[in-house]
Amino acid sequence: MSSPISNTRPAPDQVLADIADYVLNQSRFDDLAFETARHCLIDTLGCGLEALEYPACTKLLGPVVAGTVVPHGAKVPGTPYQLDPVQAAAARAGPPATPPAAACVWR
DSSP states (O other): OOOOOOOOOOOOHHHHHHHHHHHHHHHHOHHHHHHHHHHHHHHHOOOOOOOOOOHHHHHHHHSSTTTTTTTTEOOTTTSSSSEEHHHHHHHHHOOSTTTTTTGGOOO
């Protein structure tokens, strides 16, 4: 028999805490920071939409049970899918970089 799983949230990694502190405590980001973030977002969306052209990528998307729609769920850009938050996060993050999914170039 296995031991019970704890539902106590562990402390975040220090690097995540440092990033959160930086973002929350920064009074103003300069225009270059916003422009860079905008370019990164556009590039990420473009790469994700381009990956939809490859069957090796698209077969990894979608609900666990075909045809499932979650009302008010998270939408996956470029697809008709409206998924629960966990599935949508996995779909947006992209597939693992292992064959055959290595053809999917997600940044």
